[in-house]
Amino acid sequence: MKILKYKKFTGLHIVCKKCNKLIEVSQETYKGCNHPIDRQKYKAILKQNGGRKTRDLKSVEYDEAIRELLDFKHELANPIRLIAEIPKVEVKHELLKDCIMMFGDWLENVDVPNHQKRPRSSSHIKNTLSNLMKFSRFLEDNKFDLNRFKIYDLNDVIIGKYYDHLDLTCKMATTYNHNTKSLKSFNNFLINQKGFNIPNFFGKVKLKYESMNPTSIKDDYFKKLLNAISNEDSICIYPNGRRKNEYRPYTRDAIELVAYTGMRIEETMSLKFSDIVLDDDGNIQHLVGTDLKFERAHNWNNTKAPKKVLIPISAELENVLNRLDYKKYMGTDKYLIADDFNISRKTLATQLSHSFTFFRKKANLSDDFSIKHLRKTFLTKLHTKTGFIESLGYQRSAKVTLNNYIDKVQVVKEINKIGFGYFNE
Known part of the structure; x- marks a missing residue:
């Protein structure tokens, strides 16, 4: 049986992926493996900290397999490279309601890299999302279908109408401002964190002046x-x-x-x-x-x-x-x-x-x-x-x-x- 080219090199082996037997020199030594060469793989087997680290190599050429083996050995000497996670393929959500859910996950640090995580109180997250849902209900009340309404459908006319609504319903400037800050944060998240090519509509909205009149207890x-x-x-x-x-x-x-x-x-x-x-x-x-x-x-x-x-x-x-x-x-x-x-x-x-x-x-x-x-x-x-x-x-x-x-x-x-x-x- 023909096998891949083999020359002794520390850590390099040839294995049959059909029967999982080593077949480096001859078929007879390894008890009857007669599977064809296209079932064979170069394999790296290295000792580390009392255990074994293995990897199937991609190349079927001897010299290239040696290079892969040396790269694997180098990775073992630099463990940070081994634990690097493969980045997830991110689905590009476009519906407003999906973007709000995505924003909620981000506020709770779901799938956020450790160095970018920010601790936020549950009350802050709850109030922020509540303000966004208030905006969603406004759209529904004005006959917009949230199952079709995309983030790209926002425009100054819609936002202007919403702030007319807030002027009528928010008795206090602080309530108005809390709603605005939540929407600003959401807009900034989509642009800066998710790369949406949309205008910063809410960035144009000015906060109302809050008249502070502290009182003390007699x-x-x-x-x-x-x-x-x-x-x-x-x-x-x-x-x-x-x-x-x-x-x-x-x-x-x-x-x-x-x-x-x-x-x-x-x-x-x-x-x-x-x-x-x-x-x-x-x-x-x-x-x-x-x-x-x-x-x-x-x-x-x-x-x-x-x-x-x-x-x-x-x-x-x-x-x-x-x-x-x-x-x-x-x-x-x-x-x-x-x-x-x-x-x-x-x-x-x-x-x-x-x-x-x-x-x-x-x-x-x-x-x-x-x-x-x-x-x-x-x-x-x-x-x-x-x-x-x-x-x-x-x-x-x-x-x-x-x-x-x-x-x-x-x-x-x-x-x-x-x-x-x-x-x-």
Whole structure:
């Protein structure tokens, strides 16, 4: 039987692909293989790390087979080349509804290369896609068939009509802007990520001005709310009949901690006893918090040092820490709030927000403030009483703080207390 040309070379073999026997020198040695030469293949068999690596070579010419063998050997010495995935053949979706589904996968990092992945919260993804589905429903209501409507069918007339619709249905500028940002993101994805040759229609849409008017919580309102927090009459009955006890042993401490640190709710719930810093005399100097919102937006891949916030100590904050027995747990990795409970910090923050709303209603207070206003209250007090708000890192810039967190009415009241005059008389 004729066989492929063979000359001994380390790692090179000839194998019959019909009976899977080696037939390098003669047929007789390998027990009766008599299959024709077109069934034979050069094969590389190399030892590596105590095992064998094999590959069928493409060439039927000896010299070319040797080159393939050496290339295979080189690949084994460079393992990154071996694990490179074969790129998938991407289907070019054109229907608007398919493009929205593709965008949803991208937001969730489905089939996105690891170095391009971005962590996004489930609420962000849900709200973004909800805004896109609102646009789809608008098209359906105007007799467009979504089973035929392609992304190339978009035009300025359709988009202009949609924004006339948003002007009528969006009561707040923030709602209008959230819808617009979702559509802008979708349009940019199709152009920049998927290479669609379409105009950037939504890039031309201007966001509405959002008039910021931060308000803080009055001192007597906050004290009244704290006094209402107890295990008595703490059952909330939801519209569906479900009953839930909104009181927890840590509820009051947690709400006070949010108020006296000025951190966002989840950030406050993430504080640990190891975040307490003492001065040379052993007294509490400050706490060190982490700006989670900044981290998720600008340091999602952990390539930078975390953005820390230095939380000044106040008499009220020190009282809470004393109640939490900080001296006993000083320096430990225990959370200040609910460390012994099997609950995530994010879930704890949501639970606390619900409890705050319940006890605010129980205290017969108006519904024009929520737990988020505690941060505005703290920063307003810090600004009016010390003037050092820019130095501690609560926000990325002073402009963001002044526009979004400072209660201007309270600033005026503090100025009046000082006794402002043109000539200081």
